[in-house]
Amino acid sequence: xxxxxxxxxxxxxxxxxxxxxxxxxxxxxxxxxxxxxxxxxxxxxxxxxxxxxxx
Numbered sequence: 676x677x678x679x680x681x682x683x684x685x686x687x688x689x690x691x692x693x694x695x696x697x698x699x700x701x702x703x704x705x706x707x708x709x710x711x712x713x714x715x716x717x718x719x720x721x722x723x724x725x726x727x728x729x730x
Contacts, residue, residue, distance in 0.1 A: 684710050691718055 678693040687705035694700070699722055706714065 682714065684714065689714065691721075693721060 677695050678691075680691040682689045682691070684703065685705060685707035687703070689706060690700075690702040692700045692702070699718070701718060
C-alpha cells in the first residue's frame with residue numbers, strides 16, 4: 676500500500692510518497708532551510724526504520 680503525506684513547509688507544500696515497495700519520492704516546492712533537517716530526518720526514519728506497518 677502507498678502512503679502519501681502532504682506537509683506545509685512555508686512558501687509551498689511538500690509531498691512525500693512511499694510506494695508499496697522500498698521506493699519513495701519527495702516532491703517539494705520551496706522547502707525552507709529552517710524545516711529541512713526535521714523533514715528529511717522524518718523521511719529517513721520512515722524509509723529505513725518504520726515500515727508503516729508493512730512487514
